[in-house]
Amino acid sequence: MHQVLQTDGTLRAAAPLDVSTTRQLYAAMVAARTYDHKGTTLQKQGRLATYASFLGQEACQIGATGPLRPDDWLVATYRDAGAMWAQGYPWVNLFLGRTGDERGGAAPPDVNVLPPSITVGAHMIHAVGLAWAEQYRGTDRVALTMFGDGATSEGDFHEAMNFAGVFGVPVIFLCQNNHYAISTPRHRQTAAETLAAKADGYGMPGRQVDGNDLFAVYDAVAAAVADARAGGGPTFIEAVTYRLSPHTTADDPGRYRPAAEEEEWRARDPLDRVRRYLEANGEWSPAWQDELEQAAAADVDAAITAAEQLEPLGAAAVFDAVFAEPTPQLLRQRNRAATDE
Numbered sequence: 001m002h003q004v005l006q007t008d009g010t011l012r013a014a015a016p017l018d019v020s021t022t023r024q025l026y027a028a029m030v031a032a033r034t035y036d037h038k039g040t041t042l043q044k045q046g047r048l049a050t051y052a053s054f055l056g057q058e059a060c061q062i063g064a065t066g067p068l069r070p071d072d073w074l075v076a077t078y079r080d081a082g083a084m085w086a087q088g089y090p091w092v093n094l095f096l097g098r099t100g101d102e103r104g105g106a107a108p109p110d111v112n113v114l115p116p117s118i119t120v121g122a123h124m125i126h127a128v129g130l131a132w133a134e135q136y137r138g139t140d141r142v143a144l145t146m147f148g149d150g151a152t153s154e155g156d157f158h159e160a161m162n163f164a165g166v167f168g169v170p171v172i173f174l175c176q177n178n179h180y181a182i183s184t185p186r187h188r189q190t191a192a193e194t195l196a197a198k199a200d201g202y203g204m205p206g207r208q209v210d211g212n213d214l215f216a217v218y219d220a221v222a223a224a225v226a227d228a229r230a231g232g233g234p235t236f237i238e239a240v241t242y243r244l245s246p247h248t249t250a251d252d253p254g255r256y257r258p259a260a261e262e263e264e265w266r267a268r269d270p271l272d273r274v275r276r277y278l279e280a281n282g283e284w285s286p287a288w289q290d291e292l293e294q295a296a297a298a299d300v301d302a303a304i305t306a307a308e309q310l311e312p313l314g315a316a317a318v319f320d321a322v323f324a325e326p327t328p329q330l331l332r333q334r335n336r337a338a339t340d341e
């Protein structure tokens with residue numbers, strides 16, 4: 001397993017980023033954690049319908065998007081709000097999506113990030129399609145798709161990986177192996193020794209990296225992106241991490257995993273690791289941390305206010321975002337919903 005930054009903040013290999021970029025990515029990790037914490041809190045207050053936390057997975061979210069250009073594609077899941085935001089998807093859209101408001105799915109036109117996929121695995125096919133279209137048009141854009149260990153058991157995973165391998169599509173598959181698909185542990189997901197080993201069967205390189213190590217994730221994705229841009233085709237990366245939170249706000253992990261295991265992973269917190277590294281290099285202080293947390297909280301709070309101030313949509317709106325040209329049946333249902341309002 002590829003590791004650069006160890007738990008104590010010391011390096012095992014050369015850092016792939018200069019200090020100023022590391023500080024920027026650390027700030028993004030703090031912002032992502034701030035949003036994540038608010039998401040869980042707002043759901044408990046009844047202001048979001050449900051929330052899927054990525055607590056503990058911030059190195060994957062920020063490390064993976066770090067090497068992307070703004071015009072590359074990101075196609076991710078309900079657990080990837082941090083990555084989506086880092087690639088330009090506004091916090092306000094992410095909040096709206098979690099209230100069931102269709103406007104959450106409408107990213108600004110210059111943001112190449114698809115709305116989060118709730119259907120496990122289905123979005124990987126969309127990522128392959130987008131990247132294949134870019135290849136066909138002769139651009140050097142790539143697509144990054146993010147998914148969990150559970151998604152590797154879906155038929156869609158096979159179809160996406162197979163097609164990408166055969167056609168040399170410029171797509172990066174980033175599997176966040178957070179050890180559980182709701183209550184199903186990794187060892188019940190596949191008998192394969194590693195998830196990265198699956199890449200062999202599709203004729204693409206597979207790498208396993210420490211998913212709590214910002215530098216390792218960044219390094220692996222940067223190499224895969226460079227390869228894809230240069231016509232080298234897809235790469236599969238397994239980032240080994242851990243979901244410190246429940247699956248969603250409707251889950252109780254105490255029913256399927258020992259508290260001691262959570263504690264073990266808490267000690268490998270991805271933010272602490274970068275903070276220790278920066279501190280040892282004289283680049284972190286408690287005052288800067290306060291500054292980052294306050295700025296992030298102000299941003300996130302402004303997004304919550306903006307989302308909650310919007311005039312609520314009526315029930316008929318759910319039909320409007322499905323097809324550009326609705327079928328007669330949908331139109332009838334829409335009209336009925338509008339009359340009932």
Ligand SMILES: Cc1ncc(C[n+]2csc(CCOP(=O)(O)OP(=O)(O)O)c2C)c(N)n1
Pocket residue numbers: 079118119120121147148149150151152178180181182243247
């Ligand atoms: C096709 C499909 N099957 C089942 C579900 C219900 N479901 C939602 S999340 C989830 C677990 C997914 O686990 P994993 O892919 O490891 O991602 P994680 O939630 O751990 O990030 C399941 C089974 C779904 N949303 N879509």
